[in-house]
Every structure is written in C-alpha cells, then in structure tokens.
Amino acid sequence: MVPRTDALTREVVDLIAAVVARYHEEYEAAAAKHALTGAQAKVLALLAREPMPMRRIAQLLKCEPSNVTGIVDRLEARGLVERGPDPDDRRVKLAAATPAGLETADRLSESLDFAREPLAGLSAEERGVLRDLLQRMLGPGAAAPR
C-alpha cells in the first residue's frame, strides 16, 4: 500500500510546524517586551502603516468585528491608538496609531523580525531559493502583505 503521505513530505510538514511554533514564541515574546499581547501587536503594526476602519482590521485578522472593538479599546486606553470619524461615512470609525503608537510599533518591529537571526545562517543564494520555494508553496495569492 502506498502511504498517503510520503516520509519526505511528512518531514517537511513537521519542520513547518516547528517554524510556526518558533515564530509564535518569538512574536509573543517580542510583544510582551512592550507590554502588548500578540493580538494587540498585530493591530498596532497594521495601524502603524495606515489608518483603517474597524471592519478592515477584522478582515485582516480574520476575526469578528466585535472582537476588534475590545482590542482597539485596550490600545486606545493606553494612548497608542485613536478612533476618528470617517469623513465619507459616518458609520465608520477610522482607527489610527498615535505618535506614541507609532513609536512603539517601530521599536516592536525591530524585535519581531523573526528569522532575521535564523536566516543569517543562510547565504543570499539559499535565501533566494527558500523564497522561491515558499512562494510556490503558498501559491499564486501570496503577495507579501507588508
């Protein structure tokens, strides 16, 4: 009987699981350094790039809008984020990072570039190969969202 999944594929899947675990660990640790949770760090990073409606945050986080309300509440309570009106639609609230929020986001992004250190062990050529393989693995819709 042919195994549904061959040994090599399984090995790669396990390695990916290890990468995922490691990524999370480092992400949470980096966020914690600034007294943020992972979810808060994600939202702050988004808003540091560009203000956006609550609804859009929920879409990017793939969660319910009612959840975003709480996360932004907590960021706002700490002065890292502000809610403002959308001039074009009074239903919408635009969340935006405050100057303090931008500053925190900056310091955060320095810590949370996971794999900068791990990747250092790879030559530029190898990083290129890795990029191509990951891109093909993720398929066509893998425009990097930075």
Next chain:
Amino acid sequence: MVPRTDALTREVVDLIAAVVARYHEEYEAAAAKHALTGAQAKVLALLAREPMPMRRIAQLLKCEPSNVTGIVDRLEARGLVERGPDPDDRRVKLAAATPAGLETADRLSESLDFAREPLAGLSAEERGVLRDLLQRMLGPGAAAPR
C-alpha cells in the same frame, strides 16, 4: 546607510509570516470540523501517540500546568481522554486517549496535514531542498517531534 535587514531577508520573513498564518487557519479549521479547538486538537494529537503526565503536556505546549488541567477536563468531559494513575508516582496523573479519542485523532490528522496539498506542487527534489533549508534555519535543536 546599510539597511539593517536586506530586501531579500525581509521578503523571506514575510513569506514565513504568510505560511504561519495559513498554517493556523487550516489547523483551526480542521480542528473545528471535529468540534475541537486548536489547543484541544494539539493535546489530543499528543495523547494519541502516547499517554503522558499532565506536566509533560504543559512542557510540550509551553504553557502553565494549570492551563492543561482545563483543556484535559474538557476533552475528558467529551470522552476523548481519560486520566489514570501513574503506578510509579501517585502524584502523577497519566492522560491517555480513549478509543473514541484515538478515532477522532485519526480522522483529525488526515485533515490537518497542512501543506500536503501545497507541497504537492513541489517535486521530491525541491521538497528535499526545502527540508534542508528549514532544518538549517531552525538550527541544531530541530528534531522533528512526531
């Protein structure tokens, strides 16, 4: 000024972030199919391989033992897991999957082999290269825990 992180590395970091996001999505979705949360699925998968003390589950999940108590409670309430005594140490409780738990874990693992499909687009040779690169990226302590 030399950028702290070059464009290629940043690209790879973004791709890894995308892989992590995708992995999570699919993992949660697979777990939800069996009315399990991600954490419950992880614990069940561990116990399907081998019974183990609560303490060890906490170590593998990198969380507090008191947290594991709740997760195992919920799995036990659904008859997927059982707590038994450790013959060698009466402080220890060995958690083990029940037959129903094993069955659920089996069906689960079929859904949650992330990247089996994505990896299909890669040749065996390419998967080998990917494995080597990921291994080197993760460093020496990357023994696959399956």
Next chain:
DNA sequence: CGCGTTGCTTGACAACATGAAATATCGAGG
C-alpha cells in the same frame, strides 16, 4: 521522622473569540 520539592488542581482574573441583538447610518426604489 521532618521538610523541601514536585505534580496537579483550584480560584481569581485578563484577553481573545464568537454570536446575537441594539444603534446609527447609508443607499436604492418607490
């Protein structure tokens, strides 16, 4: 035996997550 350590649970609490219901606004059709 006595005592520090270990394994697990309990309780209080915060964050995250979902779903349903309430409110306000928008936009299209009559």
Next chain:
DNA sequence: CCTCGATATTTCATGTTGTCAAGCAACGCG
C-alpha cells in the same frame, strides 16, 4: 421625501485559553 434592506460598530452573554498564587498530596533525602 420615505421606507427598507444592508452595513459599521458596539454591547452583552458566554466559552476557551492563558497567567499567577495558593493549596494539597505524595515523593525522597537527610
């Protein structure tokens, strides 16, 4: 203009995950 369905956000209830501190039972060493 007015109604009515759709959309954006919030609030509330509820459940799961996570932490930490405290408690209890059992271990094992001196």
